[in-house]
Amino acid sequence: MRRALVLGGAGFIGLHLTERLLADGYRVVVVDDFSRGRDDERLGALRGDPAVEVVSADLTRPQAWAALPRGCDEIYLLAAVVGVRNVEADPTRVIRVNTLTALHLLDWVEPGDRVFFSSTSEVYAGGVDARVVPVPTAEDVPVMITDVTSPRFSYAISKLLGEAAFVHAARARRCAATVGRFHNVYGPRMGTDHVIPEMSLRALDGEDPFRVWGADQYRAFCHVDDAVEAVLRLMRCPAAAGEIVHIGNDAEQTNIGDLAKLVLRVADAAPVLQPMPAPPGSVHRRCPDLATLRRLTGFEPVVPLEDGVRRTFDWYRAWRAGTAAPIDAMGSRHQAS
Numbered sequence: 001m002r003r004a005l006v007l008g009g010a011g012f013i014g015l016h017l018t019e020r021l022l023a024d025g026y027r028v029v030v031v032d033d034f035s036r037g038r039d040d041e042r043l044g045a046l047r048g049d050p051a052v053e054v055v056s057a058d059l060t061r062p063q064a065w066a067a068l069p070r071g072c073d074e075i076y077l078l079a080a081v082v083g084v085r086n087v088e089a090d091p092t093r094v095i096r097v098n099t100l101t102a103l104h105l106l107d108w109v110e111p112g113d114r115v116f117f118s119s120t121s122e123v124y125a126g127g128v129d130a131r132v133v134p135v136p137t138a139e140d141v142p143v144m145i146t147d148v149t150s151p152r153f154s155y156a157i158s159k160l161l162g163e164a165a166f167v168h169a170a171r172a173r174r175c176a177a178t179v180g181r182f183h184n185v186y187g188p189r190m191g192t193d194h195v196i197p198e199m200s201l202r203a204l205d206g207e208d209p210f211r212v213w214g215a216d217q218y219r220a221f222c223h224v225d226d227a228v229e230a231v232l233r234l235m236r237c238p239a240a241a242g243e244i245v246h247i248g249n250d251a252e253q254t255n256i257g258d259l260a261k262l263v264l265r266v267a268d269a270a271p272v273l274q275p276m277p278a279p280p281g282s283v284h285r286r287c288p289d290l291a292t293l294r295r296l297t298g299f300e301p302v303v304p305l306e307d308g309v310r311r312t313f314d315w316y317r318a319w320r321a322g323t324a325a326p327i328d329a330m331g332s333r334h335q336a337s
Contacts, residue, residue: 008079091154098158176241183248187224188315208271214278215257
């Protein structure tokens with residue numbers, strides 16, 4: 001039986017990936033510090049599976065790595081501080097946690113290990129807004145940090161450092177590493193910072209007028225099931241070693257105003273839409289070019305936006321029914337990530 005190590009496995013993409021690996025017959029070791037990942041009913045359901053081991057560990061501490069199992073067939077690094085609110089509130093923590101975790105993993109891996117490093121489309125934000133990067137965007141365009149003092153860019157900076165570390169150190173350590181740049185992945189259990197769950201919760205709260213920040217901005221959203229499929233295909237493709245590859249959905253681009261209408265239609269709500277200014281630093285348009293992913297793996301996204309939004313809304317409706325607290329209204333200004 002193959003074995004996988006999922007670092008950050010209690011988080012959004014990490015848990016979906018863990019569930020898929022188990023369905024594919026793997027044994028999985030889930031590692032998380034539970035600062036963002038949740039020890040909830042969904043993770044609890046996995047704890048009873050004999051193929052799952054859950055380890056609580058702070059991966060910024062070198063000694064934490066000594067307790068982790070070696071000899072895993074696949075290692076996935078998804079552990080990171082993410083989310084616009086977290087990034088803007090404490091950029092120093094973002095850089096420290098994301099950088100130390102990546103570097104400690106590179107000190108820990110052994111020759112022959114197969115590693116996936118999760119990166120982000122945020123590395124293109126500065127170049128898109130400076131009009132030097134086209135959209136849809138390929139992996140070989142310049143990346144640009146237009147303002148190193150901006151807290152929002154701390155996340156992109158930490159991920160660019162991680163990318164460079166994995167590309168170069170993997171060669172030196174003789175291990176196979178693939179970098180995946182995620183583009184606006186969404187789905188159930190992703191917290192409340194992302195635009196789709198955030199809108200869903202405000203629709204459930206009956207907000208009217210319904211505020212829409214950055215209504216004229218465009219995104220290409222990727223359902224988490226498609227993202228996990230892409231990750232697994234890359235990890236099972238020898239030619240992907242050493243590559244930086246986009247993970248997303250280029251089949252549907254939508255502006256945030258139309259997304260709000262879709263969420264409200266799913267919610268069977270009809271409030272007045274109130275356009276609001278885009279959040280500071282939020283890129284006007286984002287869409288990946290998936291040519292590299294297709295060439296390597298034959299991947300095609302299969303979850304249409306309306307279906308994915310409906311699934312996500314249904315999950316948050318059930319989640320809201322089990323909670324008492326409404327969403328923080330001010331958090332909605334960060335919606336277009």
